[in-house]
Amino acid sequence: MVDRRSGVPAFRQVAADLRQKISTGTYSPGDQLPSERELTEAYDVSRPTVRDAINMLKSEGLVTSEHGRGVFVRPPATIQRIARARLSRAARAQNKGAFLADAASRGFTPSTSVKVRFEQADVRVAEHLAIEEGAEITVRDRVMRADGLVVQLAVSRLPRDFTRGTAIEEVDTGNGGTYARLEDAGQVIGRFIEHVGARMPTPDEASLLQLADGVPVVTVTRVAYSTEGKPLEMNDMILAGDRYELSYEWLAD
Amino acid sequence: MVDRRSGVPAFRQVAADLRQKISTGTYSPGDQLPSERELTEAYDVSRPTVRDAINMLKSEGLVTSEHGRGVFVRPPATIQRIARARLSRAARAQNKGAFLADAASRGFTPSTSVKVRFEQADVRVAEHLAIEEGAEITVRDRVMRADGLVVQLAVSRLPRDFTRGTAIEEVDTGNGGTYARLEDAGQVIGRFIEHVGARMPTPDEASLLQLADGVPVVTVTRVAYSTEGKPLEMNDMILAGDRYELSYEWLAD
DNA sequence: CAGTGGTCTAGACCACTTA
DNA sequence: AAGTGGTCTAGACCACTGA
Numbered sequence: 001m002v003d004r005r006s007g008v009p010a011f012r013q014v015a016a017d018l019r020q021k022i023s024t025g026t027y028s029p030g031d032q033l034p035s036e037r038e039l040t041e042a043y044d045v046s047r048p049t050v051r052d053a054i055n056m057l058k059s060e061g062l063v064t065s066e067h068g069r070g071v072f073v074r075p076p077a078t079i080q081r082i083a084r085a086r087l088s089r090a091a092r093a094q095n096k097g098a099f100l101a102d103a104a105s106r107g108f109t110p111s112t113s114v115k116v117r118f119e120q121a122d123v124r125v126a127e128h129l130a131i132e133e134g135a136e137i138t139v140r141d142r143v144m145r146a147d148g149l150v151v152q153l154a155v156s157r158l159p160r161d162f163t164r165g166t167a168i169e170e171v172d173t174g175n176g177g178t179y180a181r182l183e184d185a186g187q188v189i190g191r192f193i194e195h196v197g198a199r200m201p202t203p204d205e206a207s208l209l210q211l212a213d214g215v216p217v218v219t220v221t222r223v224a225y226s227t228e229g230k231p232l233e234m235n236d237m238i239l240a241g242d243r244y245e246l247s248y249e250w251l252a253d
Numbered sequence: 254m255v256d257r258r259s260g261v262p263a264f265r266q267v268a269a270d271l272r273q274k275i276s277t278g279t280y281s282p283g284d285q286l287p288s289e290r291e292l293t294e295a296y297d298v299s300r301p302t303v304r305d306a307i308n309m310l311k312s313e314g315l316v317t318s319e320h321g322r323g324v325f326v327r328p329p330a331t332i333q334r335i336a337r338a339r340l341s342r343a344a345r346a347q348n349k350g351a352f353l354a355d356a357a358s359r360g361f362t363p364s365t366s367v368k369v370r371f372e373q374a375d376v377r378v379a380e381h382l383a384i385e386e387g388a389e390i391t392v393r394d395r396v397m398r399a400d401g402l403v404v405q406l407a408v409s410r411l412p413r414d415f416t417r418g419t420a421i422e423e424v425d426t427g428n429g430g431t432y433a434r435l436e437d438a439g440q441v442i443g444r445f446i447e448h449v450g451a452r453m454p455t456p457d458e459a460s461l462l463q464l465a466d467g468v469p470v471v472t473v474t475r476v477a478y479s480t481e482g483k484p485l486e487m488n489d490m491i492l493a494g495d496r497y498e499l500s501y502e503w504l505a506d
Numbered sequence: 507c508a509g510t511g512g513t514c515t516a517g518a519c520c521a522c523t524t525a
Numbered sequence: 526a527a528g529t530g531g532t533c534t535a536g537a538c539c540a541c542t543g544a
Contacts, residue, residue, distance in 0.1 A: 009532060019456075035510060046534045048301070051511090059312045059466075061453045068510050068541030081448065084501065189505045195334065196501070198451030198469045198494040200314045203272075213312070216451045216469030216494065224505075241451040241469065248337065248449070248501045252442045252477075262513060288529060299515045304530090321522030321529050 002043050010045050011052035017043075018053065022062055022073055029075035033063065036071075061214030061242070074212065077242045080106075084194065084248050108146035114171050115141040118160065125157055128223050128234045136160040138169055140178070143208075150208050153238040162187055162232060179224065182232055190227030196220050196246060201238075209240050216241040255296050263298050264305035270296075271306065275315055275326055282328035286316065289324075314467030314495070327465065330495045333359075337447060337501050361399035367424050368394040371413065378410055381476055381487045389413040391422055393431070396461075403461050406491040415440055415485060432477065435485055443480030449473050449499060454491075462493050469494040 002013040021027050034042065039050045054071055057063045065071045117139050126133040140156040156178060158168065166181045167173045173181055179189055201209065201217045209217070220237040255266040274280050287295065292303045307324055310316045318324045370392050379386040393409040409431060411421065419434045420426045426434055432442055454462065454470045462470070473490040 011532080016456075037510085046536090048535095049533060052532085054511095055308070059453065060455070065511060066542085067512065068543080070510060070542095079450070084503070191502065191504055193500060193502045195498050196449050196471070197332070197498040198471045200312065200467050200469060202313070203269075214453045216453060218449070218451045245448050245450040247446055248503075249444065249446045250337070250501075250503070251444055264513075290529085299517090301516095302514060305513085307530095318530060319523085320531065321524080323523095323529060 002045060010043070011049045011056070014039065014043050014045065014050060014053035015056040018057060019060075019062065022057075027073050029073050031073050032069075033071040033073070058213040061212070064212045077240075079245050080243060081245050081247050084192075084246060106146075109148075111145045111148075113143050113145075116169060116171055117141070119157075121157075121159075125234065128221070129157065129159055129231045131159050138163040140168070149210065151240065151243070153205070153208065154235055156233060156235045158182075158233045178233065182224075187232050188227050189224050189232065190229070191225040192222055193225070194220055194222045194246075194248075198241060205238060209238070211240055212242075218244060218246070220246065255298060263296070264302045264309070267292065267296050267298065267303060267306035268309040271310060272313075272315065275310075280326050282326050284326050285323040286325070311466040314465070317465045330493075332498050333496060334498050334500050337445075337499060359399075362401075364398045364401070366396050366398075369422060369424055370394070372410075374410075378487065381474070382410065382412055382484045384412050391416040393421070402463065404493065404496070406458070406461065407488055409486060409488045411435075411486045431486065435477075440483075440485050441480050442477050442485065443482070444478040445475055446478070447473055447475045447499075447501075451494060458491060462491070464493055465495075471497060471499070473499065 002010045004010075006013070018027075018033065027033060033039070033054075036047055036050050036054070039053075040047050043050070054063065054065065058065065062074060063071050064074050119137055119139050120134045121129065121131055121137050123133055125131075125137060126135065129137070131137075136159075138158050138160050142154040142156070143150055144152040144154065158178075162182060162185065163169050166185055168178050168181050182189065197219045198216045199219060201211055201215075205211070205217060211217070218239045218241050220235075220239070222235045222237070223231055224233045224235075226232055255263045257263075259266070271280075271286065280286060286292070286307075289300055289303050289307070292306075293300050296303070307316065307318065311318065315327060316324050317327050372390055372392050373387045374382065374384055374390050376386055378384075378390065379388065382390070384390075389412075391411045391413050393411075395407040395409070396403055397405040397407065411431075415435060415438065416422050419438055421431050421434050435442065450472045451469045452472065454464055454468075458464070458470060459468075464470070471492045471494050473488075473492070475488045475490070476484055477486045477488075479485055
């Protein structure tokens with residue numbers, strides 16, 4: 001039951017009570033919560049009020065609802081740790097990029113689809129690639145799947161000057177991928193920088209990545225620099241926040 | 254107006270229309286949306302339906318509502334880029350840790366409060382620190398503020414074996430901080446690994462960090478290893494997803 | 507078929523902001 | 526005082542799931 005005189009809104013009291021029951025294990029991961037009608041009686045509030053409470057828990061990522069079935073405590077997803085260390089030249093020579101090899105080694109059947117197009121650089125792109133705003137760029141749009149499920153979105157952009165006449169402007173970049181073709185063309189990669197952030201997905205991203213309510217995306221922008229410090233490529237990646245974790249390692253001195 | 258026969262729920266149609274008006278600039282960052290009553294008339298739906306639509310936009314982080322004032326398009330926060338490269342011994346020798354120096358250089362008045370306590374390692378901690386579950390650990394709980402506002406939460410954990418008799422068990426660890434004291438005690442740090450993820454905040458975190466609806470937190474778990482590869486410390490950090498971006502750099506080979 | 511969540515309405519009253 | 530969002534009700538009907 002809710003305390004009417006406390007000043008705390010009823011739906012928050014209900015949410016707090018359910019949240020506490022979840023964290024103390026009264027409801028375990030995978031368990032079904034009482035139905036909305038049952039909660040209505042238990043707390044003596046109207047159904048919209050119960051739904052407000054459940055909505056709150058959904059946007060916190062604590063529960064998911066399934067139409068016709070019930071509301072369930074969201075079990076933690078199995079987290080893939082992605083170590084950022086295997087972009088070395090040696091590893092690249094062997095395959096078509098980190099993703100395919102990685103997925104295969106985990107027992108997934110990986111697949112990717114790629115679209116290539118050409119655009120003009122906007123402010124952000126121009127800044128990362130150290131080119132003029134409006135300069136022509138090559139854009140490679142990638143959707144990565146594991147067992148048919150979309151697990152990662154990636155958009156790679158390069159100044160067109162570096163890609164003209166190379167397989168980078170083709171859908172199939174060939175053995176070793178984009179980075180290998182850059183080096184074929186004499187652009188030797190010396191350094192990577194990744195910028196990592198998080199935000200809520202757009203509705204499009206949420207449906208593509210099949211994200212439940214209350215699951216953010218991790219955004220990674222990787223910029224590849226030549227040995228002289230010239231930006232060669234930027235790659236915007238989007239990952240499901242509940243399924244991926246990025247690991248970075250460096251030496252103390 | 255909404256299309257009643259389309260099968261798409263009315264509140265989604267309203268949300269989609271408002272979302273589109275935000276992304277195309279009909280409403281710019283900082284602009285006030287029409288009031289809920291006005292939207293009720295414009296789309297010919299009830300107020301709860303309008304509120305459902307606005308709630309959706311709030312949990313996407315697109316708008317914020319202010320009681321008594323209105324609903325506003327959320328302006329992008331200024332993003333602080335944190336480069337993970339300044340944990341070098343040289344830099345540490347000069348100050349009390351990266352945060353204080355960093356904030357000061359940006360013109361903020363930084364402050365931190367620390368609590369020290371002792372606990373037993375749970376599964377996750379035991380795994381990261383390569384110790385037995387239940388082993389005694391020293392926990393340093395830190396709240397970091399810039400101009401009085403909480404900007405970061407950090408919980409540092411070390412096997413108690415490494416901290417007994419050192420200033421790490423005191424609130425003030427002295428010049429150079431925890432890492433310097435570890436090295437005083439003969440534990441030389443050789444390597445760092447950071448694990449980065451994202452999730453929605455708990456209500457506690459949201460109020461501490463003053464997060465708006467629809468803003469995730471970035472979680473960083475940094476583990477410091479000795480030169481022999483022994484885990485010395487793990488540090489769980491929580492940052493506001495709309496204000497921070499982490500940058501990592503490494504060489505191609 | 508019964509039970510579940512999903513959508514929607516037409517109100518009511520409250521709390522807060524601004525003028 | 527007027528206008529805003531915040532809370533809450535008591536229904537109704539729909540869509541989906543599973544026995």
